Amino acid sequence: MSQDVLGALSMANVRDYQYYMAERGWSTATVQRRLVSLNRFGVWLVKRGHAKTNPLAEMELPRKRRPLPRVVDWEILAAAVRAESKSRDAAILGVLVYAGLRRGEVVGLSVGDFAPMAATLHVLGKGNKDRLISLPKPAQRMLKAYLASRPEVRPEAPLFVTAAGPRITHKVVTRVVHRIAERIGRHLHPHMFRHSYATELLDRGADIRDIRDLLGHESVATTEIYTHVSAARQRRVVELLEKPVARRPKAKTLAAKEAGAIRSASVPPPKND
Template sequence: MMSDTNAALEAYLHHCQCEKRLDAKTVKAYRCDLEQFGRWLEYRHVTVALVGKGDLSSYLGYLNAHFAPSSAKRKVASLRAFYSYCEAEGLVPTNPFHGFKVCIREPKRLPRTIPLADLNGIFRELYSSEPNAVASSPEGSASDHAKGGYRPFCLARDRAIVEVLLATGLRVSELCGLDDRDFDQTAKTLLIFGKGARERVIQVENESTLDALTDYLAWRNAWQSVKPREAPGSSSPLFVNRFNQRLAEQSVRALIAKHANRAAASTHITPHMFRHTFATLLLEEDVDIRYIQRLLGHSSIKTTEIYTHVTNAKLRTILKDHNPRNAIV
């Protein structure tokens, strides 16, 4: 990558990380997108300061040819933000995006929700499972927990995770990022740190969800008494693995898939589908979309409006399959 392009890129990423304080994953995505653009410029022997609308058109053609519309759209957004920064800092004489029309046709994909039959099956599977007789309660002896306490701890944790995902609509990254201090048992609230370093507070009012969290914490504390954290840090994660380290997002995906398979779910179920289901069920209960936007932590109402398409699609199915006119021969 040419030196001026590399310098501009690193300055922008430093700005995103240290001044805008963007999430580390967002900065990583920006780096990936911009380094790709830098390699494309190097191949064409063009510097970042000399890019014009013709170059942008060529790059857009390259993206449309090699990437899915959603990926191409994200990469263009990364590039647009980068050039806005370069313009503000005087790193480029002109911003090539001024007056440039980006045409990426992205097909509308409706969010995938969990069928209620599958949802009920998962909950039945979770609550019909019984842990080993050993360490049958969190108050069991330390030796009991050391022998067989992991299975009931794991089951209590899985129940709490599924309960929280459905009752709050959290992203899996938000769930895994929760610390003990973020759950106020007295106020029944969760403090969420979402995308763009935005905070929101979600009330946890469902008694089954609260009971599952309380039960999990009792098992976790008992487990930690015999399996202390190997590398304790400054934060105390709410959801942990068997080594008492913060539970990874991939682990949540795996445990959701495990319980869905045991429940013989009709489709592959992911943690994010709980978020879609949460929003869709609220909308079907006539909850104002503005409230749903706040609960989901969307910065724009346009993002939340995708769920209106889901409910409209359901209405069409209802009127097609259960229309009273169908009874007339």
């Protein structure tokens, strides 16, 4: 391989290439893919003996921007769910808005996952990780009303089924959500219910660690993204600047008081004759 080719593969040239891609408005994902390819080429050169070291080994890749979750006012969603007349669809929407389930988690529920006496829902989440969610009373009522139409169903049976009998699919959940979206005149997708659920809990003062457990997140760092979209939380923080603060004693005054207290403690009390 010619030395001209090897010489062109340098950090300076790759940095110029990055500037070129940025000027062209290429996406972060595209830039990442191209830089990774160049880095792999450098690794290949070392393995084949064309270069002693990879000149791009210390290259840093641009980080993808993580978009903030899109949310809808939770009260709007809750009102739309309460107005749903079909018992099955109301129950599906109920576990979306009152439990923040993922679409796949809704599809995978079985009848035995709902415990009416304990008011809980057993959920099998990502990575086959189990979690137990407490259900608010509206969600309980919706599930009970739906199950009342299937009185002899067994615990291992699918919780949500089609009119023909088999378990619902992801498309069914999406269609139910789209029908609600048309009714309220808003763009909705199933995951927006989850975002709105988490943000509403945060707005109402719930601990972020509890929200993490309800959502089934592995790390609280994943849940923390909702702190960026919680207007109520930010308002509570900035309101701290509006409250009057008691004036703090100056350092010299405080030191003098402490010295006086020490001297008073060291003087023995007068003896009684």
